[in-house]
Every structure is written in C-alpha cells, then in structure tokens.
Amino acid sequence: MFCFQCQEAAKNEGCTVKGVCGKDEEVAKLQDALVYLLKGTGFWAKKARQYGVTDEEVDLFILEGLFATVTNVNFDAERFVEYCNKAADLKSKIRDKFLNAYKQKEDSDFSEEIPREAAWEPAKTKEDYLAKAEEDGVLAEENEDIRSLKELLIYGLKGIAAYADHAYVLNEKSDNIFSFAETALAETTRENITSEELISLVMQAGDTAVKAMEILDKANTGRYGKQEITSVNTSLKEGPGILVSGHDLLDLEELLKQTEGTGINIYTHGEMLPANAYPELKKFDHLVGNFGTAWYNQRSEFEEFNGPILFTTNCIVPPKDSYKDRIYTTGLVGWPGCKHIPNAKTGEQKDFSSLIEHAKQLGSLQPQENKELTIGFAKDQVMELADKVIDAVKSGAIKRFVVMGGCDGRHKSREYYTEVAKDLPEDTVILTAGCAKYRYNMLDLGDIGGIPRILDAGQCNDSYSLAYIALQLKDAFGLDDINDLPISYDIAWYEQKAVCVLLALLALGVKGIRLGPTVPAFLSPNVVNVLVENFGIKPIEDPETDIEAMMAGK
Ligand code: FSO
Ligand code: SF4
Known part of the structure; x- marks a missing residue:
C-alpha cells in the first residue's frame, strides 16, 4: 500500500x-x-x-x-x-x-x-x-x-x-x-x-x-439557529448515557428526538462539542454536555464511558476489545465487526432503537465532578460583540488575534500548541475552530474586558466563521488587505478537511500562515516553494520564536 x-x-x-x-x-x-x-x-x-x-x-x-x-x-x-x-x-x-x-x-x-x-x-x-x-x-x-x-x-x-x-x-x-x-x-x-x-x-x-x-x-x-455563548458541562452524570462523535448534527438531532423521555442522557465527543451551542439542539434537556477530548484520546476515554458510542463521521481509531461491542457507526463511517445503523428512507428518521436499547441495558454511568467549558463564538455571536472587540483593538487592550484552528492529533510535537496558548501575551485573543482546541481549551486564560481570550467558533468547518470575522474586521477598520489586520494564523492540520480549510484561507487572500506540526508529506519540494513564494506559508518553529514573530506581525 x-x-x-x-x-x-x-x-x-x-x-x-x-x-x-x-x-x-x-x-x-x-x-x-x-x-x-x-x-x-x-x-x-x-x-x-x-x-x-x-x-x-x-x-x-x-x-x-x-x-x-x-x-x-x-x-x-x-x-x-x-x-x-x-x-x-x-x-x-x-x-x-x-x-x-x-x-x-x-x-x-x-x-x-x-x-x-x-x-x-x-x-x-x-x-x-x-x-x-x-x-x-x-x-x-x-x-x-x-x-x-x-x-x-x-x-x-x-x-x-x-x-x-x-x-x-x-x-x-x-x-x-x-x-x-x-x-x-x-x-x-x-x-x-x-x-x-x-x-x-x-x-x-x-x-x-x-x-x-x-x-x-x-x-x-x-x-439549529445561531450558536450562542454556552457553558457546557464536561463530566458524566447519573443515569444511562450515549456518546455521539463526529460532525453530523442531523444524526444527533434524530437521536435526541428518539431518546426524549427515556431517561438516557446524550453527550457529545470531540468535534460534536459545538452542538451544545445551537439553540435547537440545546433545547433538549437530555443533551447534558460533552465528554472527553480530541479524537485520538478515544481509546482511553471510551473505556471510561460505560455506554454506547455513535460515530457519525471521522475520526474512528482501531477500537479496543474492551469497548468494541459498544461502538455503533452510521452514515459513511465503518469499522468491520461494529454495528452499523443504516441510512433512513427519504423523509424518515434513522432507526436508533438498537443503540437506545443497548444504553438502557448498560445502565447508569459513573458520575463525575462537574467542570464547565465556554463555547459558541461563531460569527454571529462574535459580531454581536463587534463593538466591544473593535474598541478593545483601538484602545490597545487587544494587541493581536491568533487563529489556532484545525486539528488535534497523536504527535507529541502538538504540545507546541498548548505552549503557544499558555505563553501568548495577555493582550492576545485566540480564535479557534476544529479539534485543535483540545490542546488548550481547558486552560484558564481569562478575558480582556469581558471578551474571553479563547473564542471557540465550533467545528473545523466553522473556520468559515473565523474568515468571516476577519473580513468584517477588515471592513470595520477600513483596511484594503485582510493581511493588514492584527491577526496571525497558526494552523494545525491532520486530515483532508484541514487541507480544504487551508485552501479556503489561501483563496480568501490570507498570507503568512504557519502550518504544523509538520509540512504535508504529499507536497513536493517544488510545490512547497510555490506555496512559500506566493502565500508566505511557513512551518512552525518553537513556541517562543513563533510567539515573538507573530507579535511582531511576521
Ligand atoms: Fe480536525 Fe479532522 Fe474537524 Fe477532526 S479536521 S481532525 S475529529 O476531523 O474534525 O477538526
Ligand atoms: Fe492512514 Fe494517514 Fe497513513 Fe494514509 S497517511 S494510511 S490516512 S495514517
């Protein structure tokens, strides 16, 4: 192969x-x-x-x-x-x-x-x-x-x-x-x-x-309505539960409808976290929060979650025998030997009854001490704060935004993103989307005049929100070029949706993106040169060097 x-x-x-x-x-x-x-x-x-x-x-x-x-x-x-x-x-x-x-x-x-x-x-x-x-x-x-x-x-x-x-x-x-x-x-x-x-x-x-x-x-x-600023519970509660992973909000909605009144709690995992911020999904009381972190941690996190787990899209990793019988796939996802919930006929809902029965049989999860996470900063919500944000930039209270969206992954070198988040000066705001946030979203970085220092726009596709916010700020400041804004891009990639997001940013005219933790293996040296010469794409270095460069607008 x-x-x-x-x-x-x-x-x-x-x-x-x-x-x-x-x-x-x-x-x-x-x-x-x-x-x-x-x-x-x-x-x-x-x-x-x-x-x-x-x-x-x-x-x-x-x-x-x-x-x-x-x-x-x-x-x-x-x-x-x-x-x-x-x-x-x-x-x-x-x-x-x-x-x-x-x-x-x-x-x-x-x-x-x-x-x-x-x-x-x-x-x-x-x-x-x-x-x-x-x-x-x-x-x-x-x-x-x-x-x-x-x-x-x-x-x-x-x-x-x-x-x-x-x-x-x-x-x-x-x-x-x-x-x-x-x-x-x-x-x-x-x-x-x-x-x-x-x-x-x-x-x-x-x-x-x-x-x-x-x-x-x-x-x-x-x-589902516009995302709202939402404080999300990140721990398990008493009662049976189902964990929903992937990106497909429709699957989550149908499962929420089918579990209403059953006593089963629904939790999101990984990239499904932003679902908790949509009014038409958070209105279900039994959508009780998010459990776990990024996709690659599932082998330990799923052992801890004693309920069925539904994969609606990537990222599934080889399941351990200890929880394989609790994995259900749907849509385009598949793992040999795991139960697959087929697509519904047009106009009907998928039938999640086997998954629901399984949750009932497994009984209550082991409750944990509560922790909260604040999410919901997609474009509409940030635009509601626009005046505050613009004032903070004008007064110098916010010196720079750093877009740290994209993916998380297994490599230890991704600790770079935690270090950057920790060490960025206190007058910076991190804009994020995608699972990359799990490297730093539990850090308490505080706020700047009520604007949290980590603004989470949602799933990787919500990078659109980040680009939209940048374009609105460009207009608000009367700039001709998006690159004149005090925004640096320090993007982490893993799979092909991140390639799509990167190409989208380039198409919008963003220059000087840092791409890590490694430069894609599929780019030949000549193609890397084209990207460097035309778009100023660069690899990441160490956190200290990159923070200094980003704060200098480089
Ligand atoms: Fe990343 Fe990929 Fe979106 Fe993940 S682009 S790795 S779980 O799929 O989802 O942020
Ligand atoms: Fe899997 Fe990535 Fe290796 Fe392809 S390059 S086989 S997607 S780990």
Missing part, C-alpha cells in the same frame, strides 16, 4: 505496510480504486454537463465516495466493495446519458479518446478492484510535482465533499460545488495536464471550499 494523505503519514513520507491510522493494505487499495472510479465518473459527468445533462444521484455519490475515503472515516473493506460497485454503475449511467445527449445534438456517435479511468469496466469483484489499485495507485504518476499537485487537489476536494455532504443532508446544496468536483476529478485524468493548470485548479478548490463552508454554515444555522 501507499498512502500519504494525512499529517501522521509514517516518517512524514507515507504509510507503506499498514496505516498509522489503522488502515490496512486491502482497504487502502479499495479506496484508491474508488477514487479512480470517481475520476472516471467525473470525466463523464463533466462531459454530460456540457450537453446540459446532470444527475443528482451521481453528483451526490461523488461527494459521498470522496468523503468515505477521508482519514479515519471507514475501515470496512466490504463497504468499499459496495461503494466501488455503485461508482461503476453510476459511471455507466452518466456515460450513457452523455452518449445519448451527444448523439442527439451532434448527429453522430462520440468518438474522442477517453482516459483509462473513464474507460475501465470493472468485473465488480474485490480482486479486480485490488488489482486495479495495484497497477494504478497514487504512485503511478511518476512526475513528483504533478503527483503532488494532483493529490493536493484531490485531498482538498475530499474536504469539500465532506462539508458539502453535511450541508446536503440538511437540504442545502450548490450546483457549482457538484460541477467543480466533477471538473476537478476529470482534469486529474488528463495525461498532459501542466503544473500551472493544476495550481489554477487548486486555487479554484479554495474558492469552492469557501462556498462549501458557507452553505454548511447556512444549513446549520438555518436548522
């Missing part, structure tokens, strides 16, 4: 025998085969669009297929065989629609050369998919820079797909996103594509990432 899509790629080069995440060779190859089929599907879907033909089943499956291959989402080989089969069927479906439309319009059969991804007719067996991945995996592209740019594009697209899929289940969609995903996939099949063309596509991916986060924000706030 070969995979280098996340920050924890072995030796910061690539996983070759087994993934650090737990992905085995078979699943890695099936994921490669799926992406290969999606590229072929994208080729035909792009052609069809040129003839006015679209197919929403195809558009949606492209998002779902890409999302399923994000790090830590799905480890179940059988599910990937099913996804590959579906991709092959939909590829044929959209191809046939295009061929018909072409013939009708051109009065002849389509006879142009087609790329191998579009031409492949799999035998629809696991063996065939594995053989294809062996012959045509990531390393099949020999030019290191082209490979690097293609993968940067595909990984950004995986993040876009995840956010667009979350929006879709909440009835928000964008044809521009479908169309861009198909174009980008199709373009990666071109043998003669140049670096310049790929860089242009990567920039367009950044614009599309902004759009994806924007529609997801609209979907979330439209259905």
